[in-house]
Amino acid sequence: MVKEEIRIKRVIVHIMDGSVGLPVLSDEEAEISSDFSDFLKEHISRIMSGDDIKKCSFYKEQSEVYKMLSQYDEEFFVPISRDMASHLYEIMNSNIDIPPADLVIARFDHRDVPYLAILKMNYKTLFTHKTVKGEGGENANGIIKHKTLLPAESQRLSEAAVVNLNTLEPYAIEKKYDVNGEKTNYFTYLFLKCSANVSEKQKLNVVCRSVESIQNSHFDESRQYEENLRAKNIIHEELEENGGFSVEKIADRIFENEPVLKEAFKEKMEKNDMVRETVSPQSEKTVKKYETQVLKTDSGIEIKIPMKEYNDPGSVEFITEDDGTVSVLIKNIDRIRARI
Secondary structure, eight states: HHHHHHHEEEEEEEEEEEGSSSBBBBBBOOOOOOOHHHHHHHHHHHHHTTOOOEEEETTTTTHHHHHHHHHHGGGGHHHHHHHHHHHHHHHHHOTSSSEEEEEEEEEEEEETTTEEEEEEEEEEEEEEEEEEEEESSSSEEEEEEEEEOOOOTOOOEEEEEEEEEETTEEEEOOEEEEETEEEEEEEEEEOEEEEEEOOOOOOOHHHHHHHHHHHHHHSSSHHHHHHHHHHHHHHHHHHHHHHSSSSHHEEEEHHHHHHHHHHHHHHHHHHHTTTTTTTTTOOOOHGGGGGEEEEOTSSSSSEEEHHHTTOOTTTTTEOOOOOOOOOEEEEOOOOOOOOO
C-alpha cells in the first residue's frame, strides 16, 4: 500500500492510559493537518507493506469489532470508535502487561476502496526540556521524563489493524503479552476475535529454520556449513529472481538429491500447515539478510560474504585440508580497509 495513494478522510484519538483508571474518549473527530495526515499515512503504509502483517478472518458470532463494523456508516464513525476503544480498554485494564497507548482510528481510502485503520500507539518514554518561570520572571530550564510520547513515523507499531470496509477483511500486526500468565496475541485473540494466518516473515523463518535443523541433524559437521550455504543461496535466488517461492519448489531444489531429507522437511511443513504455502515477502528489510552469507568459526572469527562474491570462484574459495580443517581463501583483493 503506497503512502501517496492513501487518502485520510476522518480521524479520532482516544487516550488509553491505565494509570488514569478510565479511558479518555473523544467526543469529536481530530483535525487533520497535513503533518498529522503524513504521520498516519506513513504508519499505515509501513504496516501494510511489512512482512509482519497477517491476513485475518473475523469470528463473526463472537467478535464485537466485527458486529460494530458490519453496521458501519460514516455518521456513526465517532460512536463506533468510542465503543471499540472501550472494548479494548476493558481488555487492557484486566491485563496490566499490555502497555498504555493512544488509540487512533482513521477512515481512509486507497485506490477508491474504503478502509478503517485501528492504530494502537504505545507510549514511548523520552526526555525533554521544561522551562519554569521564577517569581521574578526569570527562566529556569530543566530536563524532565515524558512518558506519553507517541511512536515516530520511522518506528513500527506493535499492534494495529486495517480493515477493508467493503469485505470486512482485517489485516493485523501484533505482539504477545502476558495474559493470565501466558504469552498471548491478545490483539487478534481477545480484541478483534479473528483467526490469523502466518505472516510472510514467519513463513520464511519457518522454512529456513526447518531446512537448517534437518541438515544439521543429518550431515556431519564438516558438511553442514556447505549445505547450509548452498540452501541459503537457493533461497536468495528465488527471492531475487521470483520475489518468493512455493514451499514445494524450495524443497525440490534444496533436497534435490536427498529424498529422505525432503520427506523430513515435508513433515515439518505439514506440522506448520505450510505444505502448499507460497512465501512472498514484500519488505526489503526481510530479504536483505539473505543477500549475505555469514560464517562463524569455532575460534570466534566471523566472515560476511555478499552472495555475488560467494557465487564467483574468482572471489572466494573454501578449501578442505588433509587434516579435515577448512580454509577460506579470499582472492583478487585490490584494497583492504580497516575501521577502528
